[in-house]
Amino acid sequence: MPASPVHPIVIWFGRVGDMILLSALLDVLQRRYGGRCHVIGAGPWPAEIYATHPAVGRVTCLHRYTAFLFDPAWWRALRALRASRAGPVYVCEYDPRKLARIRRLLIFSGTDPTRCLFITDGHRVDAQAGPDTALPPTSKISTHWVDRLMSFGRLTPAAFSAADYPWPSPPPRGAPYLEVTATARAQCDAWLEARGWSARPLVLVQPGNRRTMRGKRLRLTLEDDKAWPLERWAALLQQIHARLPQALIVLCGAPRESLLLSWISAAAQLPAVATVAWPLPRLFALCVRAHSMISVDTGPAHAAAALSLPLVVLFGGHAQAQWLPRSPSGSAVLGLGGPPHSNRLDQIAVQTVFAAWCSLPAPVAAPGVTATALPPQGALKPTAANATVR
Numbered sequence: 507m508p509a510s511p512v513h514p515i516v517i518w519f520g521r522v523g524d525m526i527l528l529s530a531l532l533d534v535l536q537r538r539y540g541g542r543c544h545v546i547g548a549g550p551w552p553a554e555i556y557a558t559h560p561a562v563g564r565v566t567c568l569h570r571y572t573a574f575l576f577d578p579a580w581w582r583a584l585r586a587l588r589a590s591r592a593g594p595v596y597v598c599e600y601d602p603r604k605l606a607r608i609r610r611l612l613i614f615s616g617t618d619p620t621r622c623l624f625i626t627d628g629h630r631v632d633a634q635a636g637p638d639t640a641l642p643p644t645s646k647i648s649t650h651w652v653d654r655l656m657s658f659g660r661l662t663p664a665a666f667s668a669a670d671y672p673w674p675s676p677p678p679r680g681a682p683y684l685e686v687t688a689t690a691r692a693q694c695d696a697w698l699e700a701r702g703w704s705a706r707p708l709v710l711v712q713p714g715n716r717r718t719m720r721g722k723r724l725r726l727t728l729e730d731d732k733a734w735p736l737e738r739w740a741a742l743l744q745q746i747h748a749r750l751p752q753a754l755i756v757l758c759g760a761p762r763e764s765l766l767l768s769w770i771s772a773a774a775q776l777p778a779v780a781t782v783a784w785p786l787p788r789l790f791a792l793c794v795r796a797h798s799m800i801s802v803d804t805g806p807a808h809a810a811a812a813l814s815l816p817l818v819v820l821f822g823g824h825a826q827a828q829w830l831p832r833s834p835s836g837s838a839v840l841g842l843g844g845p846p847h848s849n850r851l852d853q854i855a856v857q858t859v860f861a862a863w864c865s866l867p868a869p870v871a872a873p874g875v876t877a878t879a880l881p882p883q884g885a886l887k888p889t890a891a892n893a894t895v896r
Contacts, residue, residue, distance in 0.1 A: 509670035511540025513563060515590060517608050518598035519548035519570070521716060522786070522805025523829075525555050526812055528598060529682045530652050530832075534659035535596065536561035537674035544590070546583050548604070551805075554786040558685050574607065587615035594663045595622040598655065620665040625658050648827050656680055681832040682812040686790045694791035703780075707753045709746055710792065710810070712801035713739055713770060714763040731822030732802050734851040740773035742800070745860045747778050753797060757781045758789060758806060798866050800859065802851060803844070807831050811839050816866040818842065818859060823849045838866050 514535040518528055525547055532543045542563030545552055548570045556562040566583045574580040595617060599605045605626065612622060656678070662668040698704045715732045743755055755778055757767040767781040782792065786809070793799070793810045799817035801807035803824055810817045811831030819831060821844030830841045840862050843854045 509540075509667070512593040513541035513544055513590065514539050514593050515544045515546065515587070515595045516598065517546045517595065517611075519568070519601070519604040519608070520599070521549075522551050522555070523808045524598075524651075525552050526682050526684065526805060526808040527651050527655065529555075529559065529561070529684065529812065530678070530680060531596070531598070531655040531659050532556075532559070532561040533683065534656065534674065534678045535594075537678065538659070538671045539594065540671075541593065544586065544593070546586075551786055555684065557787065558687050559683075560685070574610070580611070583611060584615050587612070587617050591618075593621070594666055596658065597622065597624045597626075598658070600626050618665060621663050623658070623661050623663050625654070648825065650828055650830070650832075652681060652832055679834045681834040682808060683834045684790060684809060684812040686794055686813070687787055690787035690791040691794070693788055694795060697788075698795070701780075703754050707750065707797040708792065708795055709750065709753045709755050710758050710796050710799040710801075710815075711739070711743065711755060711770075712758045712799065712804060712806045714759045714766050715802050715804040731850045732804070732820075733822075734802065734820065734854070736769055736773050738852075738856050739770045740775075741856045742859055743770070743774040743776060743779060745856070746863065747776050749860075749864065750797075751778070753778065755779045756792065756796075758792070759783050761785075798863065800863055803829060811837070818862045818866065820851050820854055820859065821848075822851045840866065 516528065516532060516535065518524060520528070525545075528545070532545070536542055543561055544564040544566070545556055545562055546566045546568070548568045550567055553565045553567050556565050564586075566579060566586060568574075568579045568583060569577045572580075595612070597605070597608055597612075599608055605624075612619075659678075660673060662671060695704070713734065715730075746753070746755055755774075755776070757770055757779060759767050759781075761783040764781070764783040767783065771779050771781055782789075784792070789806060790809055790813060793813045793815045796810075796815055799807070799810045799815055801810065801817060801819055803819055803821045807817060807819045808831045811833045814833050814835040814837040816838040817831070817840070819826075819839065819841045821829070821841055824844060826841040826844045831839050833839055842858060842862055843851065848854065
């Protein structure tokens with residue numbers, strides 16, 4: 507007889523990109539254990555990302571910078587853990603300070619340690635290596651985070667029998683996957699229709715990252731390895747417009763990045779450029795409608811790949827081997843820069859980015875939208891030394 511379904515609890519206090527990568531693990535756990543997952547995260551984005559995800563039944567969002575004694579969400583998570591005595595607990599957090607907070611939550615809730623697994627415990631399972639193959643410390647890991655999460659999903663807490671909850675068949679997709687809410691789709695469609703842009707191909711550009719806006723002020727500093735000079739963004743937009751003049755180039759960012767978007771738009775001086783500072787659900791809907799994206803290494807790039815939007819990703823100090831976005835459908839994801847080739851965005855030339863974008867294959871059109879292929883451009887190719895395709 508098959509084992510009774512249980513609802514896995516998955517905890518990670520990660521940023522937007524982390525929580526999108528997490529969807530690969532959630533798919534595995536929902537299929538292994540039969541019940542939809544309860545995701546416990548920090549910040550508002552887990553609820554926005556997983557509002558309609560088929561592998562997620564519940565999301566609890568703690569406040570990132572509020573002491574647990576004064577955070578109502580922390581107490582709600584505590585009650586939920588106390589009420590859930592059957593499901594396995596998978597902890598994906600690796601930051602020591604956040605991990606201490608999670609351990610405190612598990613102890614105060616009385617969660618049985620034999621139900622829990624921690625990704626920092628240094629074990630993995632895969633089809634080739636077999637069980638309990640040692641992993642190096644997190645800081646030295648070169649494995650892609652999706653592969654690490656998939657290996658983590660093969661492990662079974664001591665309180666459960668692996669034979670009762672086998673690896674899913676057919677195998678999981680092994681890539682992040684997102685869904686777009688009907689409300690977000692309707693809002694995006696209405697925005698495009700009101701401006702007469704419904705039939706135009708959309709090229710999305712994501713220039714900011716979480717370091718762009720710290721505190722209450724916009725900061726563009728030499729210490730930010732993910733910052734690309736404004737004049738390069740402007741030059742790139744002008745080349746995109748010359749190559750695909752019928753397209754609308756949409757500068758995307760969080761609401762607090764509006765000033766950065768306006769600076770780039772002003773520098774480009776193109777009527778075909780629009781800016782949107784939208785919450786995540788509406789950005790997801792825009793990705794579904796778009797032709798392509800060019801982004802720095804940040805959360806929206808992972809969202810675009812998870813929604814099968816072809817994109818080019820610019821890397822600074824983080825390695826593509828760990829963080830290059832992945833698509834569940836095999837849509838094009840082309841990475842530029844990152845160690846060992848470079849460690850700053852400003853080491854990547856405009857022409858390299860433009861050539862990479864030109865090399866993207868034609869996207870699959872969303873319903874009601876005509877797919878737009880780029881005209882032939884045989885002379886432009888991305889530099890092989892710093893380009894990686896997945």
